[in-house]
Amino acid sequence: MANSPAGESVISRVVRLMDAFDRQVPSMSLSELARRASLPLTTAHRLVEELVRHGLIERASDGELRMGLRLWELAARGSRALTLREIALPFMEDVQAAVHQLTTLAVLNSGTVLYVERLSAPDAALDAAHVAQRMPIHATSSGLVLLAYSPAWLQEEVLAGPLEKVTEETITDPPTIRKHLAEIRRRGYAALPGIGVLEWTGIAVPVFGAGGAVAAALNATVRREEANVPLTVPALLTAAHGISRALGAENRSAGSTRP
Amino acid sequence: MANSPAGESVISRVVRLMDAFDRQVPSMSLSELARRASLPLTTAHRLVEELVRHGLIERASDGELRMGLRLWELAARGSRALTLREIALPFMEDVQAAVHQLTTLAVLNSGTVLYVERLSAPDAALDAAHVAQRMPIHATSSGLVLLAYSPAWLQEEVLAGPLEKVTEETITDPPTIRKHLAEIRRRGYAALPGIGVLEWTGIAVPVFGAGGAVAAALNATVRREEANVPLTVPALLTAAHGISRALGAENRSAGSTRP
Numbered sequence: 001m002a003n004s005p006a007g008e009s010v011i012s013r014v015v016r017l018m019d020a021f022d023r024q025v026p027s028m029s030l031s032e033l034a035r036r037a038s039l040p041l042t043t044a045h046r047l048v049e050e051l052v053r054h055g056l057i058e059r060a061s062d063g064e065l066r067m068g069l070r071l072w073e074l075a076a077r078g079s080r081a082l083t084l085r086e087i088a089l090p091f092m093e094d095v096q097a098a099v100h101q102l103t104t105l106a107v108l109n110s111g112t113v114l115y116v117e118r119l120s121a122p123d124a125a126l127d128a129a130h131v132a133q134r135m136p137i138h139a140t141s142s143g144l145v146l147l148a149y150s151p152a153w154l155q156e157e158v159l160a161g162p163l164e165k166v167t168e169e170t171i172t173d174p175p176t177i178r179k180h181l182a183e184i185r186r187r188g189y190a191a192l193p194g195i196g197v198l199e200w201t202g203i204a205v206p207v208f209g210a211g212g213a214v215a216a217a218l219n220a221t222v223r224r225e226e227a228n229v230p231l232t233v234p235a236l237l238t239a240a241h242g243i244s245r246a247l248g249a250e251n252r253s254a255g256s257t258r259p
Numbered sequence: 260m261a262n263s264p265a266g267e268s269v270i271s272r273v274v275r276l277m278d279a280f281d282r283q284v285p286s287m288s289l290s291e292l293a294r295r296a297s298l299p300l301t302t303a304h305r306l307v308e309e310l311v312r313h314g315l316i317e318r319a320s321d322g323e324l325r326m327g328l329r330l331w332e333l334a335a336r337g338s339r340a341l342t343l344r345e346i347a348l349p350f351m352e353d354v355q356a357a358v359h360q361l362t363t364l365a366v367l368n369s370g371t372v373l374y375v376e377r378l379s380a381p382d383a384a385l386d387a388a389h390v391a392q393r394m395p396i397h398a399t400s401s402g403l404v405l406l407a408y409s410p411a412w413l414q415e416e417v418l419a420g421p422l423e424k425v426t427e428e429t430i431t432d433p434p435t436i437r438k439h440l441a442e443i444r445r446r447g448y449a450a451l452p453g454i455g456v457l458e459w460t461g462i463a464v465p466v467f468g469a470g471g472a473v474a475a476a477l478n479a480t481v482r483r484e485e486a487n488v489p490l491t492v493p494a495l496l497t498a499a500h501g502i503s504r505a506l507g508a509e510n511r512s513a514g515s516t517r518p
Contacts, residue, residue, distance in 0.1 A: 010269040011309050021337030050270050055369060067337035069368045075334035076391035078280030078326035086390065089378065093352060109328045110314060119348065131345065132335035 013039060013047060017057070018067070023130060027066035081107070084216060085117040087246045088207070091239040092119050092218070098235040101220040104129045105207075106142040108150065111158065113143040116216070126221055128197050138177055139166040141190040141202030142217035148184040149206045149214035155181065169194035189233050193224040201227040205236045210248035218243065272298060272306060276316070277326070282389060286325035340366070343475060344376040346505045347466070350498040351378050351477070357494040360479040363388045364466075365401040367409065370417065372402040375475070385480055387456050397436055398425040400449040400461030401476035407443035408465045408473035414440065428453035448492050452483040460486040464495045469507035477502065 020028070020036035028036070034044035048065060051057040055070030076082045085105060092103045096119050105117040112134040120126075129135070137143035137158050147155055155178075163172040171177055171192075184190045193201040201224040209215030218240045220232050279287070279295035287295070293303035307324060310316040314329030335341045344364060351362045355378050364376040371393040379385075388394070396402035396417050406414055414437075422431040430436055430451075443449045452460040460483040468474030477499045479491050 009309060011273065011306075011313060011315075014270065014273075015313050015315070015333070018333040018337075021333075023336060026337045026339075026342070047270075050268060054270060054274050056270075056274070066339065067334060069338065069340055069366070069373060072334040072338040072340045073368075073373060073391045073393075074274070074277040074280075075326060075331040076340075077282060078277075078285045079328065079331040080285075080325065081328055081331045081335075082390060083285070086377075093355075093378075096352075107328070109332075114328060114332060118345075119352075131341060132332045134332075 010047070013037070013043065014051065017044065017047060017051070018071070021067045023133070027060060027064040029063070030065060033065055081114075081116040084247075088117060088216070088218070088243045089119075091242045091246075092117060094242075095119075095218070095220065095235050095239045099220055099232050101222045101232070102126055102129070104142065104219045104221065106140070106146070106217045106219065107215070108137070108143075108146045108154075109134075111137070113137055113140050113146065113217075126197065126200055128200075129219075129221060135196055136164055136166060138163050138172065139170045139196045140219075141192050141195070141204035142219045144177070144180060144192065145184055145190045145204040145206050145217040145219075146214055148181040148190070149208075166196055167194055167198045169198065171195060188237065191227070191229045191233070193227065200224060203227065203229055203232045203236060205233065205240045207240045207247070208244040208249035212249060215247055215249075216243070269306070272296070272302065273310065276303065276306060276310070277330070280326045282392070286319060286323040288323060292324055340373075340375040343506075347376060347475070347477070347502045348378075350501045350505075351376060353501075354378075354477070354479065354494050354498045358479055358491050360481045360491070361385055361388070363401065363478045363480065365399070365405070365476050365478065366474070367396070367402075367405045367413075368393075370396070372396055372399050372405065372476075385456065385459055387459075388478075388480060394455055395423055395425060397422050397431065398429045398455040399478075400451050400454070400463035401478045403436070403439060403451065404443055404449045404463040404465050404476040404478075405473055407440040407449070408467075425455055426453055426457045428457065430454060447496065450486070450488045450492070452486065459483060462486065462488055462491045462495065464492065464499045466499045466506070467503040467508035471508060474506055474508075475502070 016037040020033050034041045048057055052059055055068045058066050058068040060066055088105050095103045102120040104115055106113045106115045114134050115129050115131055118131050137147055147158055159174040159177060165172055189205045191203045200221050202219050202221050204217045204219040206214045207216040207218055218236055220236060275296040279292050293300045307316055311318055314327045317325050317327040319325055347364050354362045361379040363374050365372045365374045373393050374388050374390055377388060377390050396406055406417055418433040418436060424431055448464045450462045459480050461478050461480050463476045463478040465473045466475040466477055477495050479495060
């Protein structure tokens with residue numbers, strides 16, 4: 001592996017360049033990119049030139065650099081996220097048709113919640129839970145559902161913290177979170193207002209994969225004053241059951257499960 | 260840039276590793292990966308170890324390697340494909356609700372049609388036009404729509420070939436394709452049976468972006484004996500107009516345009 005004088009490999013530096021792009025800043029100049037990636041301009045220039053040749057970074061007509069479609073293609077073609085969302089999408093549409101709410105699908109990845117799909121009206125007001133964005137596990141209903149059905153060692157790892165206070169209502173006290181996890185397993189869903197975004201309530205249920213382990217969380221996010229949990233949960237459970245079946249899970253519905 | 264003895268850079272070799280994964284083969288052993296990427300086993304091993312450390316490749320519980328969620332995340336977060344599909348998805352749902360057909364969104368990229376979104380029933384029979392897959396431009400209605408509204412130099416580049424005969428009905432004769440392109444611009448849509456998959460008809464309309472250039476093709480794909488063009492085109496045009504508006508296009512509808 002070829003390393004820079006600082007001992008960092010080409011792959012590390014490429015990852016830092018890729019990481020500089022996000023939803024808020026999808027395109028930028030080379031010098032801005034070098035700055036955001038903390039790389040010397042000459043290094044960034046050399047790497048970017050080659051990434052552009054491979055289509056992994058693109059140069060827009062105004063000269064700005066942005067993530068290349070080729071990278072998305074490579075990543076999407078073989079990815080679990082895509083398979084999961086392809087299977088889940090029709091069921092998510094059913095949920096949206098039934099409850100008319102922002103609907104998301106999330107997985108656990110590297111100690112955080114990663115959103116892999118989102119369905120919403122074009123003018124959806126919630127600027128969170130976007131596709132490919134992450135949230136702390138304890139600060140979302142989806143995360144707590146995923147954690148509730150995860151092995152005990154993983155629960156303890158997450159509860160060992162740090163547990164950031166994302167809003168004033170985020171629960172950061174491990175014993176209280178443990179009580180919520182038990183309650184979620186008992187009822188088969190989570191519905192916690194304000195823990196991730198103050199004005200919103202997430203309602204989430206588990207999706208199971210082949211082998212019976214939890215594979216994803218299916219969520220509807222609603223303004224907290226409009227949250228109708230008794231109406232929303234059955235729609236989510238129905239769709240989650242369909243997704244689990246399509247993923248090859250045995251007949252394990254959240255409501256009948258006591259892990 | 261650090262090159263292998265054969266003069267190939269780390270980035271090139273990483274791209275070849277990534278390219279080895281696809282829809283048909285989403286996971287494989289290290290030796291299979293090395294073989295598919297045409298890399299020596301030791302080189303593949305060294306690169307894969309580092310890609311695994313960064314989460315760009317994942318090792319499943321059975322030891323098989325697969326594309327990492329982290330790569331998908333990096334690629335998706337800053338990508339045009341994601342922005343376009345987020346904007347288009349609600350409108351595509353409207354089309355599907357109206358015409359109950361497989362609905363796709365495609366862009367031109369590197370001289371091919373690249374599918375960025377697809378909505379279908381879970382049991383959709385057509386095994387083509389999957390997300391992140393490509394097709395030759397002249398062998399799809401979406402590609403011909405994208406080409407019809409592209410600059411003349413790009414049309415000539417594509418028509419200069421090679422024009423592969425994907426099915427026995429693929430049109431590969433440049434003068435005939437030119438006639439179709441003129442017809443598509445005149446009518447505002449393409450509806451060509453069997454040119455990409457023999458039993459299916461693609462019906463496609465253009466989506467325009469800010470600045471008025473064609474940004475994508477919106478398509479419904481139907482079994483050719485069930486194709487109802489007069490019913491499908493208005494649904495597609497309505498949704499395409501909505502997507503174009505959301506993308507910031509001026510009021511340029513395909514039907515009123517004579518580029």
